Amino acid sequence: PKLIRLVDYQQPDYLIDETHLTFELYEDYALVHAHLVMQRNPALGCDLPRLVLDGVELQLLHLAMDDQVLTAADYQVDAEQLSLQPLRPSFTLDSTVRIEPQNNTALEGLYKSGEMFCTQCEAQGFRKITYYLDRPDVMSSFTTTVIAEKQRYPILLSNGNLIEEGVEDKRHWATWQDPHKKPAYLFAVVAGDLWSVEDSFTTMNGREVTLRIFVEPENIDKCQHAMNSLKKCMRWDEEQYGREYDLDIFMIVAVNDFNMGAMENKGLNIFNSSCVLAKPETSTDAIFQRIESIVAHEYFHNWSGNRVTCRDWFQLSLKEGFTVFRDSEFSADMNSRTVKRIEDATFLRTHQFAEDAGPLAHPVRPPEYMEISNFYTWTIYEKGAEVVRMLHTLLGPERFRQGSDLYFERHDGQAVTCDDFVAAMESVSGMDLTQFKRWYSQAGTPVLRVTDEYDAERQLYHIDIAQSCPATPGQANKQPFVIPVAMGLLGAEGQALSARLQDAEQCVTQDNWVLTLNQAQQRFTFTEVSERPLPSLLRGFSAPVKLHYDYSREQLAFLLQHDSDGFNRWEAAQQLAVQVIEEVCEQLRTHAPVQVDGCLAQSFAAVLNNPHLDTALQAEIISFPSLAYLLELQEQADVQLTDKAREAVRLYLAEQLAEPLQALYNRLREQAKQTQYRPEAEQIGNRRLQAMALSYLTLLQRDDIVAATVAQFEQADNMTERLSALSCLVNSTAQSQAQAALVQFAEEFAHDPLVMDQWFSVQAASSVLGELAHVRQLMQHPSFSIKNPNKVRAVIGAFTQHNLPQFHAEDGSGYVFLAEQVAALDALNPQMSARIITPLTRWQRYTPAQQALMRAQLEQLQALPKLSKDLYEVLERTLA
Ligand code: HT7
Ligand code: ZN
Numbered sequence: 001p002k003l004i005r006l007v008d009y010q011q012p013d014y015l016i017d018e019t020h021l022t023f024e025l026y027e028d029y030a031l032v033h034a035h036l037v038m039q040r041n042p043a044l045g046c047d048l049p050r051l052v053l054d055g056v057e058l059q060l061l062h063l064a065m066d067d068q069v070l071t072a073a074d075y076q077v078d079a080e081q082l083s084l085q086p087l088r089p090s091f092t093l094d095s096t097v098r099i100e101p102q103n104n105t106a107l108e109g110l111y112k113s114g115e116m117f118c119t120q121c122e123a124q125g126f127r128k129i130t131y132y133l134d135r136p137d138v139m140s141s142f143t144t145t146v147i148a149e150k151q152r153y154p155i156l157l158s159n160g161n162l163i164e165e166g167v168e169d170k171r172h173w174a175t176w177q178d179p180h181k182k183p184a185y186l187f188a189v190v191a192g193d194l195w196s197v198e199d200s201f202t203t204m205n206g207r208e209v210t211l212r213i214f215v216e217p218e219n220i221d222k223c224q225h226a227m228n229s230l231k232k233c234m235r236w237d238e239e240q241y242g243r244e245y246d247l248d249i250f251m252i253v254a255v256n257d258f259n260m261g262a263m264e265n266k267g268l269n270i271f272n273s274s275c276v277l278a279k280p281e282t283s284t285d286a287i288f289q290r291i292e293s294i295v296a297h298e299y300f301h302n303w304s305g306n307r308v309t310c311r312d313w314f315q316l317s318l319k320e321g322f323t324v325f326r327d328s329e330f331s332a333d334m335n336s337r338t339v340k341r342i343e344d345a346t347f348l349r350t351h352q353f354a355e356d357a358g359p360l361a362h363p364v365r366p367p368e369y370m371e372i373s374n375f376y377t378w379t380i381y382e383k384g385a386e387v388v389r390m391l392h393t394l395l396g397p398e399r400f401r402q403g404s405d406l407y408f409e410r411h412d413g414q415a416v417t418c419d420d421f422v423a424a425m426e427s428v429s430g431m432d433l434t435q436f437k438r439w440y441s442q443a444g445t446p447v448l449r450v451t452d453e454y455d456a457e458r459q460l461y462h463i464d465i466a467q468s469c470p471a472t473p474g475q476a477n478k479q480p481f482v483i484p485v486a487m488g489l490l491g492a493e494g495q496a497l498s499a500r501l502q503d504a505e506q507c508v509t510q511d512n513w514v515l516t517l518n519q520a521q522q523r524f525t526f527t528e529v530s531e532r533p534l535p536s537l538l539r540g541f542s543a544p545v546k547l548h549y550d551y552s553r554e555q556l557a558f559l560l561q562h563d564s565d566g567f568n569r570w571e572a573a574q575q576l577a578v579q580v581i582e583e584v585c586e587q588l589r590t591h592a593p594v595q596v597d598g599c600l601a602q603s604f605a606a607v608l609n610n611p612h613l614d615t616a617l618q619a620e621i622i623s624f625p626s627l628a629y630l631l632e633l634q635e636q637a638d639v640q641l642t643d644k645a646r647e648a649v650r651l652y653l654a655e656q657l658a659e660p661l662q663a664l665y666n667r668l669r670e671q672a673k674q675t676q677y678r679p680e681a682e683q684i685g686n687r688r689l690q691a692m693a694l695s696y697l698t699l700l701q702r703d704d705i706v707a708a709t710v711a712q713f714e715q716a717d718n719m720t721e722r723l724s725a726l727s728c729l730v731n732s733t734a735q736s737q738a739q740a741a742l743v744q745f746a747e748e749f750a751h752d753p754l755v756m757d758q759w760f761s762v763q764a765a766s767s768v769l770g771e772l773a774h775v776r777q778l779m780q781h782p783s784f785s786i787k788n789p790n791k792v793r794a795v796i797g798a799f800t801q802h803n804l805p806q807f808h809a810e811d812g813s814g815y816v817f818l819a820e821q822v823a824a825l826d827a828l829n830p831q832m833s834a835r836i837i838t839p840l841t842r843w844q845r846y847t848p849a850q851q852a853l854m855r856a857q858l859e860q861l862q863a864l865p866k867l868s869k870d871l872y873e874v875l876e877r878t879l880a
Contacts, residue, residue, distance in 0.1 A: 001869045005368045006314040012133055013049050014086070015041050016140040021130065025117055025148040025191055030110060031061070033096045034130040040089040052083045054127035054134040055097070062096040082131045095131050105787055105828040113257035114216070115152070116192030118270055120263060123313055123372045126184035136310045137415040139181040146191055147173040153191040155214060159266045161248055178266055180246065181413060183309055188265035190214070190253050197223040201231055201245070204238045209245050214253040215277065222277035225288055225679065226252065226295050233296035236330050241404060243303045252276060252295070256753060259789050259831045260376065261294050264301035271298070274754055274790055280677045280718040282755050285687055288679035292334060297327040308411045313372040317364045318418045321384020325392070328385060335681040338566035339616045345541040345567070348386065350629045352378035353546070356445045358842050359878045361472040365418050365440040370873040373831045379443070386544040387439045391422070393484045393514060393542055394436070395429050402428040435518055436482040443472040446481050450549040454532040461489070461499065461529040466521045473880065483517040486542035489526070489533035494562030497533050499526040514542065534558060539565040553579060557603045566617055573607070573621045576600055577649070581630060584645035585638070596649050601656035608660045616685025619692045624650060627804050637845045639808040643767070654696040665693040669712065677718040691724035698728040706734040713741050723758055730766045738769065753790070756783040760794040765802035772806060772813050775799045786824060789832055796821050800839045807839065808846070812853035815840060819857035822871070823864060830868030837871070841878040855879070
C-alpha cells in the first residue's frame with residue numbers, strides 16, 4: 001500500500017455536477033446504475049487528461065460515455081480504479097455495477113445489517129457502491145431511486161426530500177432528491193422493515209421540519225430520548241451559533257451493525273443502535289448522556305462538516321474537532337459544565353495522551369496516511385476539539401462566535417482546510433495565529449514545568465513556566481506552542497486574591513487570568529499581591545498539556561477544599577490520590593509495610609460533608625484515578641503492582657469512610673426509591689454518587705452490604721441502579737450472588753442485544769470474574785457474534801482496555817488472545833481489526849518481559865499471508 005501525502009494534494013481534474021443513482025436491491029446481490037453529469041475542472045485548463053474513477057469490489061456490467069456504449073478496449077480497470085479518456089470537456093457517464101451487500105462484513109459501502117440494507121460511505125465507502133470521484137472536494141447534487149421488494153423492505157430512504165414513489169408488482173420504489181451539493185461520503189441509502197416515531201421542529205425563521213427516527217419494530221419504545229435530544233440541539237445550534245436546519249425533513253435510522261457511533265449523512269443520519277435507543281429499564285444514565293451528545297454531534301455536522309466540508313482527509317479535524325467542541329459545549333449547557341469538563345479531560349488524558357506518546361502519534365492535521373480509516377483517532381477528535389477550545393479561550397466567546405459566523409458565511413458550500421478556519425478567527429480578532437497553528441502540525445503532548453517566587457517586600461509574585469514537547473515519530477524537535485494557561489491565586493484563608501498581571505494586554509486588577517505562553521521559557525509577574533499566594537493553575541484544563549508544579553499534599557488538600565474552580569478542586573483530589581497511590585507502589589516495590597497516608601480520607605470526608613458541593617461533583621472528586629490513567633503517568637507501566645496499590649488505597653478509604661459512605665448510600669438509595677427515574681443532571685449526579693459509595697462499601701466484604709446490593713439489583717426500576725449493583729457483585733467476593741444475578745439478568749434480557757452488551761462488558765471488564773478462560777466462554781454465548789462490532793467491543797474491547805490485570809497476565813496469554821482475535825477480525829472487518837489491536841500498539845510502555853511477549857504477537861500478525869491495508873499500516877508504524 002502506498003502513502004498518501006498532504007503535500008501532494010491536487011485539485012480534481014474533473015467535477016461531477018449531477019449524480020443520478022438507481023439501486024435495485026435483491027436478496028443475494030444489488031445492481032447500481034449511475035448517471036453522472038461531469039465536466040473538466042474549469043480551474044485547471046482546457047486539455048482533457050484521462051478520467052480516473054475510484055471503484056473497489058465492483059463488477060462492471062455496463063459503461064457508456066455520452067450514451068456511447070464502451071467496450072473493454074475503451075477503458076482500463078484494476079482492483080481500485082477505472083480510467084478512460086473523455087472526448088469533450090462536458091460529458092455524461094453511465095455505469096452499472098453488481099455488488100454483494102449480503103457478503104459485505106466490512107460494514108463499509110452498501111451492506112446488510114440483519115434484514116436491513118444500509119450504507120456507510122465515510123471516508124471511502126462510496127467507491128464500493130459505484131465508480132466515482134470519491135473525494136470530499138468533489139461535490140454534486142444527488143437524485144437516488146431505490147427499488148426493492150415491498151413486503152420485506154417497506155421503507156426506502158435516501159438523502160434529501162422524497163419526490164416520487166410507486167409500486168410495480170411485488171416491488172416498489174422511491175426517489176429522493178438532495179438539493180444541497182455534497183461529497184459522496186455524505187451519501188446514504190436505507191431499505192428495511194422499519195417503524196418510526198415522528199415529531200416536528202419549527203426553525204428560527206418559522207420553517208417546519210419533520211423529524212423522524214426509524215428503528216426495527218421491537219425498538220419503537222426506545223426513541224423518545226433521542227427525539228428530545230434532537231429538538232434540544234437544533235434549538236441550541238440556532239441560539240449559540242445562529243445555524244438553522246436546511247431541509248424539510250431530518251431522519252435518523254438505528255442499525256445494529258455499525259463500525260463507529262453514528263454518521264452524519266445529509267438529512268439521513270445513520271446511528272449505531274447503541275447510540276440512539278434508550279429507555280430507563282434497559283439503559284444507564286451514561287447511555288442516555290451519550291445519546292444526547294452523539295445526536296447533537298451528528299446534527300451539528302450539518303453545518304460543521306456538511307455545508308462546509310473538508311477539502312481532503314488530512315483536514316478531517318476541521319469538521320471533527322470543531323464538532324466535538326460544539327457537542328461538548330452543548331452537553332455542558334444541558335448538564336453540569338464542571339462535570340462535563342472533568343469527563344472530557346479524563347478521557348483525553350487517559351486515551352489521547354497515550355496515543356500521542358506512542359508509535360501511532362500524529363498531528364491534528366496528519367501529513368500522510370495509508371488508510372484514512374486509521375485516522376479517526378482521539379487526536380483528530382478530542383485533541384482537535386481542545387485546539388478549537390483554546391481558540392475560544394484566546395479570542396473570548398464573542399469574537400469566537402464572530403469567527404464562526406464568518407467561517408460559515410465565507411465557505412458555505414465549499415470544501416476547505418483547517419487554515420481557512422483559523423483565517424476566519426484571525427480576520428475577526430486581528431490576531432496573528434501563525435504560531436498557534438503549530439497545534440495542527442506538531443504531534444505530542446506539551447509538558448509545562450512551573451515554579452514560583454514571592455517577594456513579600458515588593459508584593460511581587462513571579463511565575464516561571466518552561467514548556468517542552470517530547471519527540472514523536474518523524475518529529476524530533478518541536479517549536480514552542482501557544483498555550484493559554486487559565487489561573488487564579490488563593491490566599492491563606494482560601495479567598496481569591498486579586499492582583500495586577502504585568503504586561504497583560506488589559507492592565508486591570510482581577511482574580512482570574514489567562515497567561516498566554518509562546519516561548520520555551522517565560523516569566524509572568526503579578527504586582528500588588530498582598531500575601532504569599534497558592535496558585536491554581538490550568539483552570540478548567542485550559543490546554544491539552546501536562547502541567548507540573550510541586551504541590552505538597554497539604555496544598556492539594558487546601559485547593560481541594562477552597563479553589564473556586566470546580567475542575568481544579570477535582571484535579572487536586574486526583575493529584576493527591578496519585579501521590580498517595582505512588583507512595584504505596586513504592587512500599588510494595590521495596591517490600592516495606594503498606595501505610596496509606598490519611599490525608600486522602602480526611603479530604604474525601606470533608607467533600608462528602610460539604611453541603612455546597614453538588615452530588616455530581618462529589619462523585620467525581622471521590623472517584624479514583626483509573627488504573628489506565630495511573631499507568632499512563634508512569635515512565636514504565638507496572639500493571640500488577642499499580643493495581644495492587646490502587647486497590648489497597650481504595651480499601652483503606654472504604655474502611656476509614658465506612659460510616660459516612662453507608663449513611664450517604666442509604667439516603668440516596670431511599671431517595672431513588674421515592675423518585676420517578678429521569679435522565680436529568682441532578683438525578684444522574686445522585687445515582688453516580690450512590691454507585692460510587694456502593695463500590696467502596698463492596699470492598700468491605702460485609703454480608704449486610706452484599707444483601708443491600710442484591711436488593712438494589714432486584715428491586716431497582718432502572719438500569720443505572722441495576723447495573724451498578726451487578727457490577728459491584730461481579731467485582732466482589734460474593735460470587736454466588738454474582739452468578740445468580742448474572743443468570744437472572746441474562747434470562748430477562750436475552751432478547752435485547754444492547755442490554756446483553758452490558759452483560760458481556762461487566763464480566764469481561766472484571767478482574768475478578770474476567771479471567772481469560774471466562775472471556776473465551778463469553779465468546780461462545782449465543783448472543784455473541786464476532787461480526788457485530790458492538791459485541792466485539794463489549795467482550796474483546798472491555799477485556800483488553802478495562803481488565804488490565806488479566807489482559808497483562810504475566811504469561812502473555814492476554815496478548816496471544818488479542819492477536820488471535822485481530823487476525824480473525826481482519827478477514828472480516830479491517831476497520832475493526834485495526835482498532836481493536838490498539839492495546840498491543842502500546843508495547844513500549846511495559847516491562848522488558850512484557851514488551852517481548854507483545855512484540856512477538858505483533859510480529860506474528862505482521863507475518864500473516866494476507867493483511868488488510870488498515871492493519872498493515874498499524875503494524876508498520878507500531879513496529880517501525
Ligand atoms: N463522521 C463520522 C465518521 C464515521 C466513520 C469513519 C470511518 C468508518 C466508519 C465510520 N462511521 C462514522 C462519525 C462522526 O464523527 O460523526
Ligand atoms: Zn463527527
